[in-house]
Amino acid sequence: MSILKVKDLKVGYVDVQRQKNIVVDGVSFSLEKGEALGIVGESGCGKSTIARALMGYLRPGGEILGGSIELAGNFVFDLSPNALQSLRGEIVAIVPQNPLSSLTYHLTAGTHLQEILQSHRGLSAANAKAETLSLFEATGLPEPETIYKRYPHQISGGQRQRVVIAAALACQPALMILDEPTTALDTTTEMQVLKLVKDLRKNIDTAIIYITHDLTLTNYMCDRVLVMHDGKTIEQGQADTIFEQPREKYTRKLVAAIPRVDEPSRREKIAKEQLGGKLLEVKELSFAYKRQWSMTQMFRAVDSQFVVKNVSFDIRESETLGLVGESGSGKSTIANIISGLQPPMGGGIYFAHDLLHARGEKRPSEVLRRIQLIFQDPLSSLNPRHRVRTILTGTIMGFLGVSRREATDRAVVLLEDLELPIGFLDRYPRQLSGGQQQRVAIARAFAANPDLIICDEITSALDVSVQAQVLDLLMAMQKKNQTACMFISHDLGVIREVSHRIVVMRHGLIVETGETEALFEHTTDPYTKHLLAAAQRRDDRIEQPQFGLNMGSSQPSERPYQS
Structure with a gap:
């Protein structure tokens, strides 16, 4: 029995010149009850537009130009607003690519789900x-009681995405649309979440539409795959056939671009002998979020929980250091501290042998230029009121x-280096796809001619072919400008492609460091072995073992910053 029928769907958007651009052009497919369909393709090919159209949504300027969508016997475009509201959540739910924009900043994580459950299920x-x-707990969030009380900005990007996934699962819908749902998740959590979705599909016969740029995930998750390019269907077929024996040249290109965790890097890195001296040195860095005030603190001391604890490493000129670990391990916190966005509680950062001030606003402008940060979430880091032209030229x-x-x-x-059309200079960030937004953020960082680029999950929103282009650009920039x-990154295949050395973190602690190839081939640490095994997407490696690391609440070593 078909739960969904899409016939000759055609969607267009009006640009700033009032020209109508076709972004989905005559796409047709159907979905049986309990079936899983993967939709793959490069950024801007129309995947997310289809996801929104299935729920009766369109971005501003969008228009349905033709075709129909029949969902559970209802023609979506003919439904009233009240009927659409009933459809969403109970019959169809979506997990969007950007968790931060789908969570209300002044509501706690628990309030988001509690509202859904009381409204739709009457609990x-x-x-x-x-x-x-x-x-x-089912989506792998650590300390559910703590997460329940936290606001979106107080949890990591991967934890925010898991909250959104939990919200979509709350009503056990007949159709669940997952639009790049695991791009912000580390490999082990990704596998836990995907297995959860597979179990839900099996237990309540939920149909799945899985939108992604990662063909390895569609091979794991889906029965069938639809490949898109420039708004059109390029190829359809069984998932294993598409992945192992693609017919079309474009599909073969996508498969070839996938970074492999089980093979040495295919890219030529800067030779070890050509690396310069120490550019950045981090010494015994520690950071903890202050606990919310409560009556308990009046009667006994409450220690802070450290998210980064006594971390030390260095980066040489022209070198790429890979920082890996699960969500909440402290990776992004370290990036924010180095760039001056957050002051640490202890430790020191030396850049070009000079001790940096703890706060970025008190650092010289030349230091700010030389250290650039590219954020995990491009939309929240780009001014929505500025066109791309203003964003880039203002920085320059x-x-x-x-x-x-x-x-x-x-x-x-x-823009040309990142293979974006020059016409994008006149667009606003919201008029770009997730991958296009990230490329604009990358262009803004390189606009300052920096000496150190901090890349915080910058390829998580990119399709594999654009990801390959961005990695090539990063390495070319290093060779040219040192x-x-x-x-x-949580993508170990990408880390292996670009890094000279790797630092593995868990619970704010460094568990292992080493040369890239030596660590991938001969690691002795059980946690690193677990990460590598999970990256190969094996069901028997999904459950998270206990590795005996305990952050505790002991104070870090005192190493005051320059004041």
Whole structure:
């Protein structure tokens, strides 16, 4: 029995010149009850537009130009607003790519789910809370009671995504649309979540549409795969056939671009002998979030829980250091501290042998130029009121002191390097796909001619072919400008491709460091072995073992910053 029928769907958007651009062009497919369909393709091919259209959503400027969508016997485009509201959540649910934009910043994580459960399932407040905690535990969130009380900005990107996934699972919908749902998750958590989705599909016969740029995930998750390019269907077929024996040239290109965790890097890195001296040195860095005030603190001392504890490493000129670990291990916190966005509780950071001030606003402008951070979530880091032209030229003029015309010329070159059309200069961030937004963020960072680039999960939102282009660009920039890079990622295949050395973290502690190939081939640490095994997407490696690491609450070594 078909739960979904899409016939000749055609969607367009009006650009700033009032021209109508076709982003989905005559796409047709169907989905049986309990079946899983994967939709893959590069950024901007129309995957997310289809996901929104299935729920009756369109971005501003969007228009349905033709075709129909029949969901559970209802023609979506003919439904009233009230009927659509009933459809969403109970019959169809979506897990969006960007968790931060789908969570309300002034509501706690628990409140989001409790509201859904009380509204759609009619649970009491107590039962809704119990069900929320159960869903948090099922999606692999650590300390569900703690996460329940935290606000979105107080949890990591991967933890935010798991909260959104738990919200989609709350009503056990007949159709669940997953739009790049695991891009922010580490490998082990990704496998736990995907297995959870597979179990749900099996237990309640839920149909799945899985939108991703990672063909290895569709091979694991889906029965069939639909490959898209420029809004059109390129190839359809069984998942294993598409992955192992693709017919079309474009599909073969996607498969070839997948970084492999079980093979040495295919890219030529800067030779070890050509690396310079120490550019960045981190010494015994520690950080903890302050606990919320409670009456308990009046009667006994409450220690802080450290998210980074006595971490030390260095980066040489032209070197790429890979920083890996699960969500919440402290990777992004370290990036924020180095870039001056957060002051640490202890430790020191030396850049070009000079001790940096703890707060970024008190660092010299030249230091700010030389250290650039590319965030995990591009949409929240780009000003929604500025066009891409202003975003790039403002950075260039501010740091390099050139004229507006020279800044525009350099902005054009940056877009061309990242294979973005020059016409994107006149677009706003919201008018770009997730991958296109991330490439603009990368262009903005390189606009300052930095000496150190901190890349915080920058490829998590990119399709594999664009990811390959971005990695090539990063390595080319290093060779040309001797730019060092701290590359944070949960994708071990990407880390192996780009890094000279690797630091493995868990619970804010460093568990292992080493040369890249030696660590991948001969690691002796059980946690690193677990990460490598999970990256191969094996069901028998999904459950998280206990490795005996305990952050505790002991104080870090005192190493005051320059004041």
